[in-house]
Amino acid sequence: MRNKYLYILILSLLFCACDKSASELEPVQEPDEWVTAKVVVILPLTGEGNDKARYERISKLFEENVTKAQYDQSVGVKLELEWYDENTINLSRLAHEIYYRDDIKAVIGPLNDDNIELIANVIDDAGIPMFVMSSCEDIVRRYSCGTAGVSVKKPFLWALSETDIVQAYLMLAKAESMGVKKVSVISAGNKYGDTFNKWVPYHANELKLDIVDRLQYANSLELKDEFSSICKSEAEVVICALNDPADAKTILEIAKSNPGSPKIYFTGSVLNSSLMTLGELTEGAEGFSMYSSPNSGFHLAYQARFGETPMPVEAQLYDAFLLSLASFAYCHYSENDVTMNEALARLSDLPVAGDESNMEEASWITSTPAWDHIGLRDVVLNPIRYGQLPEYNIVGTLGNLKFAAGSYTTLVKSTHINWLIYNGFPVALDFINEKGAKLSSNMAAWDWKIMFEEIVNGSNSQYKPYVPKGNKAVLICGSEGWSNYRHQADLLHVYHTLKKNNYSDDDIILIMRDDIAHHPKNPYKGVIRVSSDGENLYEHVVMDYRADTLSTQDIEDILVGNKGERLSTVLESTDTDNVLIYWTGHGTKKSFSWLETGEKFTSEQMGAAVRKLYEERKYQSMLICAEPCYSGSVVKAIEGTPLVLGISAADDNESSFADNFSNELGVWMCDRFTSNLVHIVNEEHKYINMLDTYKQLYTATLGSHVQVYNLDNFYNLGDAMLGHYFIHH
Secondary structure (H helix, E strand, C coil): CHHHHHHHHHHHHHHCCCCCCCCCCCCCCCCCEEEEEEEEEEECCCCCCCHHHHHHHHHHHHHHHHHHHCCCCCEEEEEEEEEEECCCCCHHHHHHHHHHCCCEEEEECCCCHHHHHHHHHHHCCCCCCEEECCCCHHHHHHHCCCHHHCCCCCCCEEECCCCHHHHHHHHHHHHHHCCCCEEEEEEECCHHHHHHHHHHHHHHHHHCCEEEEEEEECCHHHHHHHHHHHHCCCCCEEEEECCCHHHHHHHHHHHHCCCCCCEEEECCCCCCHHHHCCHHHHCCCEEEEEECCHHHCHHHHHHHHHCCCCCHHHHHHHHHHHHHHHHHHHHHHCCCCCCHHHHHHHHHCCCCCCCHHHHHHHHHHHCCCCCCHHHHHHHHHHHHHCCCCCCCCCEECCEECCECCCCCCEECCCEEEEEEEECCEEEEEEEECCCCCCCCCCCCCCCCHHHHHHHHHHCCCCCCCCCCCEEEEEEEECCCCHHHHHHHHHHHHHHHHHHHCCCCHHHEEEEECCCCCCCCCCCCCCCCCCCCCCCCCCCCCCCCEEHHHCCHHHHHHHHHCCCCCCCCCCCCCCCCEEEEEEEECCEECCEEEECCCCEEEEHHHHHHHHHHHHHCCCCCEEEEEECCCCCHHHHHHHCCCCCEEEEECCCCCCCCCEEEEECCCCEEEEEHHHHHHHHHHHHHCCCCEHHHHHHHHHHHCCCCCCEEECHHHCCCCCCCECHHHHCCC
16 A cells, blocks of 8 residues: 555656646657547537636646657657537537548547437447447447347447446445435436436345335426425435536525435536536535546546646546557557557456456556556557557556456446535545446346345245146237337247247247338348347248237237137147247336337236136146336236246336347347347257246346246246247147
């Protein structure tokens, strides 16, 4: 620890000369010649606060360190920054200009999540790295190059933090550590707010916290009404994931007029210079934001240099400059033909200095931070000049700049600050990260231990499984429209899996809207896939019903075997058949949505259909698998009916998540739960029991808690086999 504080002291002394103003930048000797990399920077340069001045100050600080690091070189490498105001520029036009320009080596920004998607959607195959400060969970999944087992994507989006999922967890963990039991969340109705709206319930489940309210707002009027209602609720803490500091002003004004209102935790979108313009209203406001690692010494050196606290984006911006320069230098000096993105992946794959299990402390044992000119020279540029990679992973202002292996989209580890506004400035109540928690990155598997123990203890062994004499399956997709491409792809993925395992079309009832394969937006007519390089799942499909010809009552009749004039094909199973029911689409509390009709297939209908099948002895055993959001609230209706097991992608308070976004098609191509289920069937169907199936689904389905229902009325999961439902006997 002595080395750590000595280094920080040295940095502070280097930053602050006693005979100069704290804001002056010292001129230094430059190399005789520069090789430059043009980098586009897209950030909000107008509006309240002083963020433009901060961004420019950081860029000048970086430029100074680059010059100092190469003062003894005849030829140096540096960045040439091309600035654009995110608030005023036509981003769509700019994105297309970037795509066709050969001189641009990297893009930094924008800051707003919707703007990030707009730019990324255009340049994703241009080979230009894009560094972003925000890491909205939805955007990370879209542009990660390793989701759903898809390896054809190439990395280009580099988010300089973990996803906002981590921040949601840390906020709730802090609340739980303070003895809080009841929490509410209010979020903006955009991509940023969606992360917290979807993930707060997930983490609350993990931490045994009750969600009182879960609200989203579209405008300031809705925000006022919804937060006012929260103030009168039982919530002890409310997490506010807001659009901007103007919304924070609304929250703070309402809270001050309601003395009994819950404690407020603001998310990272609020902490910037604009918040400081609100004056006394912000005094005592508290929140959580991404921040520079305290171990890097950056925030202390910054304070010594400029006399104030850095804002979160400044550290991320500095590291975006650092990575842009390092990757450009490696490409320039390398004898091989290396792209910027390939260079970034190689820089990320370097070992962490010291003990990797203690990454943050290890960086202080044997590794020098590279954000200052000494580290930039010694540990980055000097080895790269000789066509070599640095010995260890680069340590920037944020700590180790190591991205999640396989996806190369988010940092493996981020530092967050629990801040409080005191005397008009943010002060650190605590520096925290997820170390020791259940999640370490967007690629992490969730801890299934608690649920696993409940299953083992709850499994009932009074029923003995038998190999069925026959199998029947009903596969249902309850959505329509191009944006729901993934649901019909999921359905057909399951369908072809059954066909490959000896099911005939006589044993499968297939129900879907059938409006995707030949949709006007589909560039591949007659083709539906779950990955861009996957097989065409629309080939050789025998469909029994178009979904738009059926009502939810028709679905119930098909399940229970009620034939009619319009329903010539229904489930005609016997007591020697194992029955599989699979449903994908959208869901709400206690119902599955039916197309865009407003009709719902309710939990009551599910429960009634299953009970009737049991009473009429139409199955030997039954497995129900459901993909929709809140699917647990429907599947749990089977509880109490013998020999039926339900598996849902999410519990009754959670969303289910899509996976593998295709920028070419503009849609998600599959869902996580179904993708994982099919993978297990294809890899281990003959040998895996239902307990191990559940364990794999639970750990691999990120973002929601896969649930099992009716354990006390089913076989022991260690004895029942997945193949009894997915292989025709």
